Amino acid sequence: MTIETAPRVGSWARPEASLFVHGDWRPAVSDRTSGNINPTVNSDSVGDFTVADTADLEQAVQAARAASSAWAATSPVLRARTLTAIARVIEANVDNFARDLTREEGKTLREAQGEVRRAVQVFDFYAGAGHRLGGHLLPSERPGFRIENRRAPLGVVAAITPWNFPFAIPAWKVAPALISGNAVILKPASQTPMSAVNLVRACEEAGLPPGVLNLVPGAGNELGSAIARHPAIAAISFTGSTEVGRALFQTASAAFKRVQTEMGGHNPMVVLADAALEDAVNIAVEGAFFSTGQKCTATRRIIVEEPLYESFLERFVAATRGLKVGDPMDALTQIGPVISSSQLALDEEAVVRATGQGATVITGGKRLEDGPFGRGWFFEPTILTDVRPEFDIAQKEAFGPIVSVFKVGALDEAIDLANDSDYGLSASICTRDLESAERFIRSSRSGVVAVNAPTAGIEVQAPLHGAKGSGLGPPEQGDEAVEFFSEAKAVYMRFAGLA
Numbered sequence: 001m002t003i004e005t006a007p008r009v010g011s012w013a014r015p016e017a018s019l020f021v022h023g024d025w026r027p028a029v030s031d032r033t034s035g036n037i038n039p040t041v042n043s044d045s046v047g048d049f050t051v052a053d054t055a056d057l058e059q060a061v062q063a064a065r066a067a068s069s070a071w072a073a074t075s076p077v078l079r080a081r082t083l084t085a086i087a088r089v090i091e092a093n094v095d096n097f098a099r100d101l102t103r104e105e106g107k108t109l110r111e112a113q114g115e116v117r118r119a120v121q122v123f124d125f126y127a128g129a130g131h132r133l134g135g136h137l138l139p140s141e142r143p144g145f146r147i148e149n150r151r152a153p154l155g156v157v158a159a160i161t162p163w164n165f166p167f168a169i170p171a172w173k174v175a176p177a178l179i180s181g182n183a184v185i186l187k188p189a190s191q192t193p194m195s196a197v198n199l200v201r202a203c204e205e206a207g208l209p210p211g212v213l214n215l216v217p218g219a220g221n222e223l224g225s226a227i228a229r230h231p232a233i234a235a236i237s238f239t240g241s242t243e244v245g246r247a248l249f250q251t252a253s254a255a256f257k258r259v260q261t262e263m264g265g266h267n268p269m270v271v272l273a274d275a276a277l278e279d280a281v282n283i284a285v286e287g288a289f290f291s292t293g294q295k296c297t298a299t300r301r302i303i304v305e306e307p308l309y310e311s312f313l314e315r316f317v318a319a320t321r322g323l324k325v326g327d328p329m330d331a332l333t334q335i336g337p338v339i340s341s342s343q344l345a346l347d348e349e350a351v352v353r354a355t356g357q358g359a360t361v362i363t364g365g366k367r368l369e370d371g372p373f374g375r376g377w378f379f380e381p382t383i384l385t386d387v388r389p390e391f392d393i394a395q396k397e398a399f400g401p402i403v404s405v406f407k408v409g410a411l412d413e414a415i416d417l418a419n420d421s422d423y424g425l426s427a428s429i430c431t432r433d434l435e436s437a438e439r440f441i442r443s444s445r446s447g448v449v450a451v452n453a454p455t456a457g458i459e460v461q462a463p464l465h466g467a468k469g470s471g472l473g474p475p476e477q478g479d480e481a482v483e484f485f486s487e488a489k490a491v492y493m494r495f496a497g498l499a
Contacts, residue, residue, distance in 0.1 A: 016033045016047070016048050016049065016050060017050065018049045018050045018193055018197050018215070018217055019050045019052050019056055019060075019215060019216060019217065020197075020200050020204075020213075020214060020215035021056070021059050021060045021063050021211075021214050021215075021216075022059075022063035022066070022067070022210045022211045022214070023204065023209075023210025023211065024210075027050055028050045028051060028052050028053065028056050028218075029053065029055040029056055029059075030051075030053055030055070032050070032051040032053070033048040033049060033050060033051060034048065034049060034051045034190060035047075035048050035049075036048070036049050036104055036191075036192075036193060036194060037340075038103050038104065038106075038376075039104075039105070039106040039336075039337040039338065039339055039340060039376055039377045040103075040106055040327055040328060040329075040336065040337050040375070040376040041375045041376055042341075042375060042376055042377070043375065044103070046100075046103055046104045046194055047194070049193040049194070049197075049217055050193070050217050050218070051190070051217070051218050051219065052216045052217055052218035052223065053218060053222060053223070054222065054223070054226045056216055056218070057185070057216050057218075057223055057226055057227065057230070060185050060214035060215075060216050061156060061185060061214075061230060061232050061233065063183075063210070063211040063214055064156040064183035064184065064185055064211055064212070064214055064232075065155070065156055065183070065232055066211055067183050067209060067210065067211025067212045068153070068155050068156055068182065068183035068211075068212075070209065071153075071178075071181060071182075071183055071209060071212045072152075072153045072155075072181040072182070074181070076129075076130040076131070076133040076134070076179065076181070077130050077131060078130075079130050079178065079179055079181065080127040080128070080129070080130025080131060080179060081127075081130075082178075082206060082207060082208055083123045083124075083126055083127035083130070083175060083178060083179055084123070084124065084127040085206035085207060086123045086175075086202055086203050086206040086208065087119075087120045087123035087124045087127065088206070089202040089203075089205050089206045090116060090119050090120050090123065090171075090199075090202045091117075091120045093116075093198070093202065094113055094116045094117060094120075095113065096198075097112075097116045097167060097195070097198045097199075097202075098112035098113040098115070098116050099112070099329075100194045100195060100198055101115065101116065101166060101167055101192075101194075101195050102328045102329060102336070103194075103329075104166070104191075104192050104193075104194045104195065105163060105164070105166055105191075105192050105195070105339060106292065106328055106336040106337040106338065106339060106376075106377075107291050107292065107294075107328060107336055108328040108333050108334065108335075108336050109328055109329050109331070110331070111290065111291055111328075112167075112328075115165060115167050115168045116167050116168075118167075118168045118171070118460070119167050119168050119171035119172075119199065121460055122168070122171045122172045122175050122460050123171065123175050125175075125460045125461060126175040126176050126178075126179045126481075126482070127175075127179065129176070129179050129479070129482055130179050133151055133179070133180070133482070133486075134150075135148055135149050135150035135151055135489075136148075136149050137149075140492070142494075144494055144495050144496065144497075145492060145493065145494050145495075146492075146493045146495070147490065147491065147492055147493075148490070148491040148493065149488065149489075149490060149491075150488070150489040150490075150491060151180070151482070151483075151486040151487070151488065151489070152181075152486060152487055152488075152489045153180050153181030153182045153485070153486055154180075154182055154234040154235050154258070154485060154486065154487060155182060155183070155232075155234045156182065156183050156184075156185065156232050156233050156234060157177050157182045157183070157184055157185070157233065157234055157235040157236070157237070157485060158184070158185040158186075158187065158227045158233050158235070158236045158237070159173035159174055159177065159184060159185070159186050159187065159236075159237050159238075160187045160220070160224055160227065160236065160237070160238045160239070160240065160248070161173065161186070161187070161188050161189060161196070161239055162189050162239050162240050163189035163190075163191040163192040163339055164291070164294045164295055164296075164339070164399075165295070166188060166189060166192035166194075166195035166196060167195040167196075167198070167199055169239050170186055170188060170195075170196055170199050171199060172460060172476065172477055172481070173186075173237045173239075173476065173481075174186060174199070174203075174213065176476075176481035176482050176484070176485050177237070177485045178208070178212065178213070179482065180482050180485040180486040181486070182234075182235075182485055183211060183212050183213070183214075184212065184213050184214070185214050185216055185227065185233065186200065186213065186214065186215050186216065187216050187217070187218070187220070187223050187224065187227060188215070188217055189220070190217065190218065190219055190220065191339055191340060193217040196215060196217065197215065197217075200213060200215045220240070220244065224238075224244070224248055225248075225251060228248050228251040228252040228255065228257070229251060229252075229255055231255070233257065234257060234258065235257055235258035235259070235260070235484065235485065236248065236252050236257055236258070236259050236260070237260040237261075237476060237484070237485075238259070238260065238261045238262070239261070239262045239263075239296075240263065241263060241264055242263040242264040242422075242423070242469045242470070245261040245262075245263040245472065246263075246472070248261070249261055249472045249473065258473070258474075258484065259472065259473045260473040260474050260475075260476055260484050261471055261472045261473055262296065262425075262464060262465070262466060262470070262471055262476060263296070263425075263466060263469065263470050263471060263472070264296060264397045264423055264425070264469065264470060265296045265297055265298070265300070265397065265423050265424075265425030265426055265455075265466065265470050266300045266301065266395070266396070266397050266421045266422075266423040266425075267287075267297060267298065267299055267300055267301070267423070267425055267426040267427055267428075267446070267455040267456075268299075268300070268301045268302075268303055268417070268418035268421070268427050268428075268455075269283070269284060269287055269299045269301070269302045269303065269427070269428045269429070269430070269454070269455055270303045270304075270305075270411075270414045270415075270418055270427075270428070270429040270430070270431075270440060271284070271302065271303070271304040271305065271308060271312055271429075271430045272305045272308070272411060272414070272429065272430065272431040272433070272436055273305040273306070273307040273308045274431055274432045274433055274436075275308065275430035275431050275432065275452075276430070276432065276452075277308065277311060277312060277315065278315070279430065279452065280308075280312060280430040281312065281315045281316050281319050282319070283428070283430060283452070283453065283454050284299060284302055284316055284403075284454075285316070285319050285320060285323070286454045286456070287299030287428070287454035287455045287456050288300075288302070288381075288401070288403040289320065289323060289334075289335055289381045289401045289403075290334070290335075290456070291456075292335055292336055292337065292338055292379075292400065292401050293381075293399070293400045293401035293402060293403075294338065294339060294343075294399055294400060295456055296425055296426075296470075297425060297426040297448065297455050297456040297457070297458065298455065298456055299403060299428070299454065299455045299456070300397065300398070300402075300403060300404065301394065301403070301404050301406065301417075301418070301421075302316075302403060302404070302405045302406065303406045303408055303414045303417050303418055304405060304406065304407055304408070305408060305409070305410065305411070305414065306407055306408065306409055309407045312405075313362070313383075313385070313405055316383065316405070317362055317363050317383055320363055320364070320381050320383055321363055323335050323381055325368065325373075325378060325380070325381070326372070326373075327372065335381060335401060336378075337376045337377045337378045337379075338377050338378070338379055338400055338401075339377070340377060341377055343377070343399065343400065344367055344377040344378075344379055346398070346399070346400070347367075347379045347382075347398060347399075347400035347401075347402060348366065348367060348379070350392070350393055350396075350398035350400070350402060351365045351366070351382060351384070351393075351402065353392050353393065354384055354387065354391060354392065354393040354404075357388070357391045357392065357393075358386060358387075358388065358391070359384045359385070359386050359387045359391060359393060359404070360384065360385050360386040361382065361383075361384060362383040362384065362385055362405075363380070363381070363382065363383050364379075364380035364381050364382030364383060364401070364402075365380060365382045365384075366379070366380055367379050367380070368380060379400055379401055380401070381401040382401060382402045382403070383403055383404075383405060384402065384403070384404045384405070385404070385405050387404040387405075387406065389417060389420050394420075395421065395422070397423070411436055411439065411440070414440075415439070415440060415443045415444070418440075418444065419443070419444065419445045421468070422468055422469040423466070423468055423469050423470045424445045424446045424447060424466055424467030424468035424469070424470050424471075425446060425447060425448065425466035425467075425470035425471070426446055426447070426448040426449075426450070426455040426456070426466075427440075427444045427446040427448070427449050427450070427455060428449065428450035428451070428452075428453060428454060428455045429449075429450075429451055429452075430451075430452055431451070431452070437451045445467050445468060446466070446467055446470075447464070447465040447466045447467050447470065447471060447475070448464065448466075458477070460477055460478070461477075461478055462477060462478050463475035463476070463477055463478040463480045463481075464476050464477045464478075465480075
């Protein structure tokens with residue numbers, strides 16, 4: 001089925017009725033709504049969307065509890081068919097959903113299409129897991145005994161998701177939770193409710209039973225803490241800032257919940273003297289600036305070995321200045337706006353603070369305001385040099401198109417500088433030497449390491465987990481996500497006649 005997304009027609013109600021509980025689209029109990037603004041053209045309102053509160057959350061939890069037993073009792077193979085159907089509905093609506101995503105978040109239409117297609121891959125991948133959820137047999141030392149190692153669903157679980165990947169991240173949390181037999185509460189970022197609505201509509205259209213997935217859009221500071229404390233919610237998967245993630249982890253862990261967090265990053269890219277220069281430049285541009293630098297795995301620090309430093313910097317600056325910033329709906333645009341006026345102010349502040357401490361702006365460094373740029377929130381792709389490891393910009397994540405370039409003398413110095421961060425989400429190295437690559441892989445204190453590839457760029461079959469301040473709890477994605485959303489059950493079966 002093709003779902004119309006603009007104008008809103010058909011069975012789905014108005015944006016202000018974007019709370020989804022037990023298969024019913026409804027307004028919040030309080031009737032509160034909040035505007036969703038297009039970051040490209042601030043005068044364009046995407047709609048006024050529901051702002052749920054704890055009363056709405058309670059209704060969603062009760063709906064999930066009521067639906068969880070029947071869904072858990074459904075064969076994983078039949079649950080897999082539903083996930084496959086969800087994938088096909090999303091696949092039929094890639095262009096519609098991508099346009100909505102670009103309109104509310106600002107990433108280019110090409111990137112938005114890729115994100116929605118990633119959600120298709122996610123649901124297909126976890127549908128495949130439905131045929132492998134039967135557990136396995138273990139031998140017993142006792143005659144007549146058989147041991148079964150099974151996986152059992154947790155019951156009601158919650159997913160709290162960010163604005164920067166508003167379609168893919170909810171998908172890679174919801175899909176493993178569903179195939180494991182759980183009912184889900186989805187709390188999306190308040191800045192990007194439309195993409196979450198579209199994902200849930202696809203699940204509804206595919207035939208997911210009422211109550212198995214419930215959408216509760218609203219403020220994170222109110223709903224997040226309520227989710228963390230709610231006694232009926234068994235597990236929480238969270239993606240967001242390190243500060244919020246740590247607080248949520250402490251609250252939820254004290255309530256004996258499972259917690260999975262993917263948090264901030266300050267990701268290094270090392271370029272050794274033997275690297276393929278043009279390849280390294282292209283990798284740096286993609287890692288630092290695509291998605292307007294608004295992803296946790298974006299490259300924030302580029303560490304270049306001295307013999308290649310000047311040549312790399314010259315070409316990197318030229319490539320950055322050649323990027324087309326503009327309307328993300330334009331097929332030629334490579335960099336869209338940042339998400340909000342507050343994020344724009346944070347990016348400006350980060351550059352001002354860096355230069356105040358002694359950094360040099362080589363290119364970019366300010367908001368774009370001329371012509372059509374003045375209608376939205378645009379910031380120039382920015383390269384900083386003369387950055388010291390103790391500067392704020394070298395230690396704190398600036399969530400935008402800003403990158404610092406460092407010069408080092410050798411690989412050991414590069415590794416030390418790469419690890420000099422409270423974060424440990426992703427890292428990469430560009431080199432043609434296998435021994436150097438292996439040394440970096442072994443020494444990097446990051447959950448994701450890439451060789452001759454950007455720090456950004458993950459696949460669903462591999463686990464995603466950050467070290468240090470980038471992650472708490474088990475990894476997400478891959479088969480590990482199914483383990484998180486289920487619990488082990490050992491069954492000892494005695495066959496009396498065979499003893």
